[in-house]
Amino acid sequence: MSRHRVKSADDAPPSPRRVAVAASVGATIEWYDFFLYGTAAAVVFDKLYFNGLDGPAAQFAAFVTFAVGFFARPVGGIIFGHFGDRIGRKQMLLLTLLIMGIGTALIGLLPTYDQIGVWAPIALVVLRVLQGIGVGGEYGGAVLLAVEYAPAKQRGFLGSFAHIGVPGGLLLAAIAFSVAGLLPDEAFLAWGWRACFLVSIVLLGIGAYIRLSVMETPAFAKVQEQREVSRLPLKDLVRRQPKPLLLGMGTRFIEGFTFNLFSVYLLAYVVTNLELPRSWALTGIMVGATVGTVLVPLSGALSDRVGRKPVYRAGAWLGLLLAFPVAAMAQSESRALISAALVLGLGLVYGLVYGPLAAFWSELFETRYRYTALSTLYQVSGVVASGLTPLIAAWLVTLGDGTLWWVAGYNVAVAAISLLSARFLPETRGIDLDTVGRSDAAVPDREEVPA
Numbered sequence: 001m002s003r004h005r006v007k008s009a010d011d012a013p014p015s016p017r018r019v020a021v022a023a024s025v026g027a028t029i030e031w032y033d034f035f036l037y038g039t040a041a042a043v044v045f046d047k048l049y050f051n052g053l054d055g056p057a058a059q060f061a062a063f064v065t066f067a068v069g070f071f072a073r074p075v076g077g078i079i080f081g082h083f084g085d086r087i088g089r090k091q092m093l094l095l096t097l098l099i100m101g102i103g104t105a106l107i108g109l110l111p112t113y114d115q116i117g118v119w120a121p122i123a124l125v126v127l128r129v130l131q132g133i134g135v136g137g138e139y140g141g142a143v144l145l146a147v148e149y150a151p152a153k154q155r156g157f158l159g160s161f162a163h164i165g166v167p168g169g170l171l172l173a174a175i176a177f178s179v180a181g182l183l184p185d186e187a188f189l190a191w192g193w194r195a196c197f198l199v200s201i202v203l204l205g206i207g208a209y210i211r212l213s214v215m216e217t218p219a220f221a222k223v224q225e226q227r228e229v230s231r232l233p234l235k236d237l238v239r240r241q242p243k244p245l246l247l248g249m250g251t252r253f254i255e256g257f258t259f260n261l262f263s264v265y266l267l268a269y270v271v272t273n274l275e276l277p278r279s280w281a282l283t284g285i286m287v288g289a290t291v292g293t294v295l296v297p298l299s300g301a302l303s304d305r306v307g308r309k310p311v312y313r314a315g316a317w318l319g320l321l322l323a324f325p326v327a328a329m330a331q332s333e334s335r336a337l338i339s340a341a342l343v344l345g346l347g348l349v350y351g352l353v354y355g356p357l358a359a360f361w362s363e364l365f366e367t368r369y370r371y372t373a374l375s376t377l378y379q380v381s382g383v384v385a386s387g388l389t390p391l392i393a394a395w396l397v398t399l400g401d402g403t404l405w406w407v408a409g410y411n412v413a414v415a416a417i418s419l420l421s422a423r424f425l426p427e428t429r430g431i432d433l434d435t436v437g438r439s440d441a442a443v444p445d446r447e448e449v450p451a
Helices: 016-043 055-086 089-108 119-147 152-180 185-198 200-212 218-225 233-240 242-273 278-306 308-321 323-330 335-354 357-362 367-387 389-399 405-423
Strands: none
Touching: 016 055, 016 089, 016 119, 016 152, 016 185, 016 200, 016 242, 055 089, 055 119, 055 233, 055 242, 055 367, 055 389, 089 119, 089 185, 089 200, 119 152, 119 357, 119 367, 152 185, 152 242, 152 278, 152 335, 152 357, 185 200, 218 367, 233 242, 233 367, 242 278, 242 308, 242 323, 242 335, 242 357, 242 367, 242 389, 242 405, 278 308, 278 335, 278 357, 308 323, 308 335, 308 357, 308 405, 323 335, 323 405, 357 367, 367 389, 389 405
């Protein structure tokens, strides 16, 4: 009797669309966990974990812990990027999902300052670091899961599914807090906000099930087959492609700034500075995130037709031109104008900018260290571009006597940096992923992998 097993339909590799959906769902769950913290930092943590401080100082301290997660993200990006380029994308994605789910659930169970004193904010920071490490490793793997499976002509569209996770996760977080916010304030602060975090246990199971059904990406499998796994991916990246790495970080600036200004800082600004209902901002954020969730794949698909750079630059220019009008709308104390500002930022500007970037960044780097490249690009630049945005915005508002004009000026500068960075990067649409990075230098150190 033959010892060879007959292949069944289950042995067939998953379709690129199925893999893209898996990347999208998993990323949405992880970003839901991460953005819950941002929403809670804006409306809850200053009251429960930093209530030993007064007013603006408590809010500032809450935003500092929010930023801590972004400082931890490069650590996660480097660690998981290294092993993602040596062992594989799939295993790292499962591990990061587990880390994020556990960290988020534990935040939901954390005692308050009134219960355990200074240990409460300390534990909050530790769990935020855990979140940062998890999401730091998740990004590169989720993007490559979609991009490296996609046909060249659909790489912008299918790759953008991993990016849907960011506005999608924010949308889920805003919905969760809006529902919990229907409770009386006492109940909301006592247990309502915690329920939003504990839901992540259920989402963790869903995400793990979906990611277990996906095989390793063809591009990385080919690297393993050809015994070209990098010994030190970060070393090879910095030695061979430092220019795309640095310029790529520059293109990240407008994306990270826009998202965190509109989803985190302006929520706190409306509630604390303008003393308006929390629901006003949350509603605008939900609508904006919904528009962004739709526009991200549409702009990704458009980049398959006209190129990555034209779509990205259109969004960056829009962010620059709308900076001052949006600031005027956000500080108007009109619910309609505040909502419109949030929709323009999170929906229109962010959707156009973020859609093509999954494919654009992936097409800049060689497969053997692509996980490390995307993780390093996204997470290192994210410290300033994303994590410090609420703090910088809060400081600029104090300089502007409570107005957003200095923030708008910073917005213009950020957009200009990103546009200049994109100017010096090549157009990558249609490039062969297997040949990226191999024509400009000798082949670096390789590790002979046993067959």
